Amino acid sequence: MERVLRGNAWRFEGILDVDWEICPIHEMMNVTGGFGGTRRMSYEEQLRVLGTHCLTKVDADFPKKVRPGDFVVGGEGTGYGHDHDHACISLRGAGVGAVLCEATNSNFKRNAIHHGLPVVEIKGVMSRVKTGDELNVDLAGGTLKNVTTGAVLTFRPYPGFLLDILDAGGLYPQLRDEAKSGKYA
Numbered sequence: 001m002e003r004v005l006r007g008n009a010w011r012f013e014g015i016l017d018v019d020w021e022i023c024p025i026h027e028m029m030n031v032t033g034g035f036g037g038t039r040r041m042s043y044e045e046q047l048r049v050l051g052t053h054c055l056t057k058v059d060a061d062f063p064k065k066v067r068p069g070d071f072v073v074g075g076e077g078t079g080y081g082h083d084h085d086h087a088c089i090s091l092r093g094a095g096v097g098a099v100l101c102e103a104t105n106s107n108f109k110r111n112a113i114h115h116g117l118p119v120v121e122i123k124g125v126m127s128r129v130k131t132g133d134e135l136n137v138d139l140a141g142g143t144l145k146n147v148t149t150g151a152v153l154t155f156r157p158y159p160g161f162l163l164d165i166l167d168a169g170g171l172y173p174q175l176r177d178e179a180k181s182g183k184y185a
Contacts, residue, residue: 003163005097005118005137007069009129012058015077018108021057022079023050023090043089050086051093062094069097071137073129076101079108079119088115098137100125100144113162116170120144122155139163 012021019025041049055062055072072078072091078101079087088111091099098118102125112119120137122144129135134147142157158166168174178184 003138003140005069005071005135005139007071007097007135008067009071009073009100009131009133009135010055010059010062010066011073011126011129011131012055013075013126014058015080016055016058016072016074017077017081018079018084018087019081022055022087023053024057025084025086046086046089047093049093050090051095054090054094054096066094066096068095070095071135072096072099073125073131074099074101075126076103078102079104079112081108083107083111085111085115088112088117092117100129100135100137102126113165114171116166116168116173118158118166120155120158122153124153128153139166 016022052063054066059065078099087108091112092115096117098120099112100120100122102123103121104119109119118139120139125144128149128151129146133149136145136147137143139158140163142155144153144155146152165171165174168177
């Protein structure tokens with residue numbers, strides 16, 4: 001993964017709950033056959049299918065409009081709700097490069113990183129970014145530059161071990177690759 005991300009902003013007001021706004025739980029249940037359901041899908045199929053439902057409750061055409069690497073920008077209620085990871089799969093499947101928000105909860109942030117999706121908490125992001133703005137986000141340097149307006153915001157940079165997880169595509173691919181290499185033998 002690139003450590004400096006580039007894309008356009010998609011700004012959403014209000015709460016972005018994992019089970020309602022980001023990826024409606026009833027859609028996830030239909031796709032997977034429910035929690036512990038009998039329908040087994042490959043991870044790639046989950047990305048593709050759940051990506052088509054990403055944020056459709058707040059913008060019905062979002063999955064058709066978002067471009068690979070674009071950013072979801074949200075307020076203090078971003079990623080709230082249950083500790084379900086289908087929302088992170090949905091965001092990745094839609095092509096979202098990172099989630100930038102005023103605040104989130106630890107469950108959403110952890111699940112997102114496990115799936116290779118950076119979530120960055122940046123105070124003031126909602127007042128400095130509008131939908132369509134071109135953004136550069138330096139995960140290692142801790143800066144967000146709004147190329148459209150020239151505004152620069154800072155955040156706590158990602159530590160090296162989390163950048164390594166993101167570079168591998170998420171925790172699961174990182175562990176798989178380390179196991180294959182014999183690291184745990």
